[in-house]
Amino acid sequence: MKEVRCAIVGFGGIARAHAAGYRVLAEEGAPIRLVAVCDVDPKKFSGELKINVDTGKGALPADCKTYTSVEEMLEGTEFDMADICLPTFLHKEYAIKLMKAGKHVLSEKPMALSYADCCEMLEAAKATGRRLMIGQCLRFNAAYSFLKDCCEDGRYGKLYRLSMERLSPLPTWGFENWFQSTERSGGCLTDMHIHDVDMVRYLLGEPKAASTLAWDGTMKWQFENTRLVYDDGIAVINGSWDEAPGIPFKATCRARFERAEVLLEGGKVTVYPVGGESFEAELPATNHMAEEIRYLAGLITDPTAENAKNPPESAAATIRLIEVLRESADNGAKLIAL
Ligand SMILES: NC(=O)c1ccc[n+]([C@@H]2O[C@H](COP(=O)([O-])OP(=O)(O)OC[C@H]3O[C@@H](n4cnc5c(N)ncnc54)[C@H](O)[C@@H]3O)[C@@H](O)[C@H]2O)c1
Structure with missing residues (x-):
C-alpha cells in the first residue's frame, strides 16, 4: 500500500487521541504517517491537555511539521489526508476548503451542526472526488464491534433492547469555551449523546419514532433522555454534560438479545447468556482512533473500495435524527413519527 500522509487540523483535546492513533500505526509499520499539524x-503543540476521556500519549513525531494556519500548512507540506479535529462549528467550512484543495478528509463527529450543512459537505465530496469520513469512532471500537458482530451473526438471537448512558461534567477545555455555546456545539445532545444515537442506528437501523426529554442548564440540551422506537425493539439513552466537576466520565451499554444480555463497561464486554454462566468476551487490543484512520487510509489507497462501515451519508443521517431529537426536546419530549 502506498504511504498515506496525514495532517491534523486543530491540535486540541481529541487531536491528542488521534496523534496517539498515528503513533500506534507508526509503531506497527503501517504505511500511514502524521506529517504535519496546525493550530x-x-x-x-507542547504540553498536556486533559479532557473527559483518556487520550493516550499524543506527543507528535519528531519530524512532524507544525503550522498556525491551514493555508500555511497547505503551502508548506504535501499531504493526502486532512484529519479535522476543529470545534464542530468549523467542520463544514474546513472540510469543504480542504477537499477543494485536493485532500481526502477525516472530520471529527458531529459531522456538522445541521443536516443542511452535512449535505453541503457530501456535495463537496462528490464534486471533488475526495474521500470524506466522519469520526464516529465507536464504529471502530472493539467492544462495540463485538456487539455489531452479535447482531450480524445472530449468535444470541435478535437484539431488541438497548440501554445506554454517556455522562460527563461540562467540558471546560475547549477553544474559546466553544462547548458551552449552544450555537457552536449544539449542546450535549449534538456533541456527545450523538455517539450513542449513531450506534443505535448502526446496530438497529432507522427508528420509526423518536423522542427526547431534555433539561436546559447553562446552555440548551445539557442533559437528555432519548427513546428510539422500532417495530420490535426500543433503545433508551441518557446523556449528560451536567455531572459535578471531577466525577469520572462514564459510558455504558446494555444490549438485550433474545438469548443473552451483553454489558459494555470500562472497555470490557461481559456476556450473560440466558440459562448459562456469564463470561468476559475476548476483544482484540486495538486503538479505535488507529483503526478509524487505517480504515480511511485503506479507502484512499483503493479508490474502488466501498465505505460500508462508516459512510458520510450515514453520519449525515445521524445529524438528521439529532435534529428530530432537538425538535422533540423543545416540544416537551413529543414523540415524533419518522
Ligand atoms: N471522537 C470523540 O470521542 C471526541 C471526543 C471529544 C471531542 N470530539 C470532537 O472533536 C472536535 C474537537 O474537540 P476538542 O475537544 O478537541 O476541542 P478543542 O477546543 O480542545 O480543540 C480544538 C482546537 O482547534 C484549534 N483551532 C480553532 N480554530 C482553528 C483554526 N481556524 N485553525 C486551526 N486550529 C484551530 C483550537 O486552538 C483548539 O486547539 C469537536 O467536534 C468535538 O465534538 C470528539
Missing part, C-alpha cells in the same frame, strides 16, 4: 494556538 491557531502554537502553545497547543
Whole structure:
C-alpha cells in the first residue's frame, strides 16, 4: 500500500487521541504517517491537555511539521489526508476548503451542526472526488464491534433492547469555551449523546419514532433522555454534560438479545447468556482512533473500495435524527413519527 500522509487540523483535546492513533500505526509499520499539524494556538503543540476521556500519549513525531494556519500548512507540506479535529462549528467550512484543495478528509463527529450543512459537505465530496469520513469512532471500537458482530451473526438471537448512558461534567477545555455555546456545539445532545444515537442506528437501523426529554442548564440540551422506537425493539439513552466537576466520565451499554444480555463497561464486554454462566468476551487490543484512520487510509489507497462501515451519508443521517431529537426536546419530549 502506498504511504498515506496525514495532517491534523486543530491540535486540541481529541487531536491528542488521534496523534496517539498515528503513533500506534507508526509503531506497527503501517504505511500511514502524521506529517504535519496546525493550530491557531502554537502553545497547543507542547504540553498536556486533559479532557473527559483518556487520550493516550499524543506527543507528535519528531519530524512532524507544525503550522498556525491551514493555508500555511497547505503551502508548506504535501499531504493526502486532512484529519479535522476543529470545534464542530468549523467542520463544514474546513472540510469543504480542504477537499477543494485536493485532500481526502477525516472530520471529527458531529459531522456538522445541521443536516443542511452535512449535505453541503457530501456535495463537496462528490464534486471533488475526495474521500470524506466522519469520526464516529465507536464504529471502530472493539467492544462495540463485538456487539455489531452479535447482531450480524445472530449468535444470541435478535437484539431488541438497548440501554445506554454517556455522562460527563461540562467540558471546560475547549477553544474559546466553544462547548458551552449552544450555537457552536449544539449542546450535549449534538456533541456527545450523538455517539450513542449513531450506534443505535448502526446496530438497529432507522427508528420509526423518536423522542427526547431534555433539561436546559447553562446552555440548551445539557442533559437528555432519548427513546428510539422500532417495530420490535426500543433503545433508551441518557446523556449528560451536567455531572459535578471531577466525577469520572462514564459510558455504558446494555444490549438485550433474545438469548443473552451483553454489558459494555470500562472497555470490557461481559456476556450473560440466558440459562448459562456469564463470561468476559475476548476483544482484540486495538486503538479505535488507529483503526478509524487505517480504515480511511485503506479507502484512499483503493479508490474502488466501498465505505460500508462508516459512510458520510450515514453520519449525515445521524445529524438528521439529532435534529428530530432537538425538535422533540423543545416540544416537551413529543414523540415524533419518522
Ligand atoms: N471522537 C470523540 O470521542 C471526541 C471526543 C471529544 C471531542 N470530539 C470532537 O472533536 C472536535 C474537537 O474537540 P476538542 O475537544 O478537541 O476541542 P478543542 O477546543 O480542545 O480543540 C480544538 C482546537 O482547534 C484549534 N483551532 C480553532 N480554530 C482553528 C483554526 N481556524 N485553525 C486551526 N486550529 C484551530 C483550537 O486552538 C483548539 O486547539 C469537536 O467536534 C468535538 O465534538 C470528539
